[in-house]
Amino acid sequence: MYDLPDLNRYVEVRPGLFRCTIIWPVAPGVxxxxxxxxVRGNTVTSGPQPAHEWLLIDSGDPTQPEKLLQAISEVLTHEKDTLRYICITHGHLDHTGAAPALLEKYPEAKAVIHAEEKPFICEGKSFRSVTTDTWTFAILKHFSHESKVKLPENRVITLRDGDKWEFDHVLKFVETHGHTPGSASFVHIPSRSIMVGDAVMNIAANPMFSKIPCISGPMAMSTCHWGNAMKAIDKILTYRGEVDTVFPAHDYNANGVPIDEVHEFHRPGTHL
Ligand SMILES: [Zn+2]
Incomplete structure (x- = not known):
């Protein structure tokens, strides 16, 4: 049913940037x-096939961590390759699912999250407790799956806009809250790409019946603050001078979405 080239394996979609897509069976028929x-970071050995420090953006759904770990191990093949950071866009279960298994397998790795997201990822705080601006979330939040992930605090670093961090020459941290209180995006500076988590999606309007991708904002039933989520897309679009491609976490395109198409979808005066 799905014919993405990066199904269950990492494919280099831009120089130094690899994407792997795993299909998450959310519910029967969906x-x-x-x-x-x-993300390929610093080179740590010399020679024709050097080892690198690697960064991961998001960690997949909780039902099949072994697929993600297998895909990562097929890229990190040098004995001195290391996974240094797991950069988590937000705390929903389909973005944090394999994080505990990854922290166990890669003892040098730490998670990077927005400071406002820490209670949801480290302390078990429920997104259902967040104050919302929509009836949609107020009602439907009771039907969404909650993450059971609780990462140890000593394996987590928190960031806010403008904070320096070890790999900010490769990945720029950008606050894009709204979908959740601490949602974040990461600009891959070398390839002029931005990974936005759920701030923008590009899946079918009705995935039960179609695979034709359709740009949208985040899923309303799991978006804590709709007004801020719209401002987050505005903020992503301010990067048009330094970013060419938007990579949503949920995307039927093999090659990401040109940022100009996101702008066309979300240009001033349009509404979802
Ligand atoms: Zn989400």
Whole structure:
């Protein structure tokens, strides 16, 4: 049913940026693509096939962590390759699912999250407790699946806009809250790409009947603050001078979405 080239394996979609998409069976008859991204960081050995420090953006759904771990191990093949950071766009279960298994397998790795997201990822706080601006979330939040992930605080670093961090020459941290209180995006500076988590989606309007991708904002039933989520898309679009491609976490395109198409979808005066 799905013919993405990066199904269950990492494909280099831009120089130094790899995407793997795993299909998440959310409910009977409903399957959603979930993409994670590996970023090649610093080179740590010399020679024709040097080892690198790697960064991962998001960690997939909780039902099949072994697929993600297998895909990562097929890229990190040098004995000195290391996974240094798992950069999590937000705390929903389809973005944090394999994080505990990854922290166990890669003892040098730490998670990177927005400071406002920490209670949901480290302390078990429920997104259902968040103050919302929509009836949609107020009602439907009771039907969404909650993440059971609780990461140890000593394996997590928190960031806010403008904070320096070890790999900010490769990945720029950008606050894009709204979908959740601490949602974040990451600009891959070398390839002029931005990974936006759920701030923008590009799946079918009705995934039960179609695979034709359709740009949208985040899923309303799991979006804590709709007004801020719209401002987050505005903020992503302010990066048009330094970003060419938007990579949503849920995307039927093999090659991401040109940022100009996101702008066309969300240009001033349009409404969802
Ligand atoms: Zn989400």
């Amino acid at each position: 399957a959603v693509p979930v993409s994670t991204f590996l």
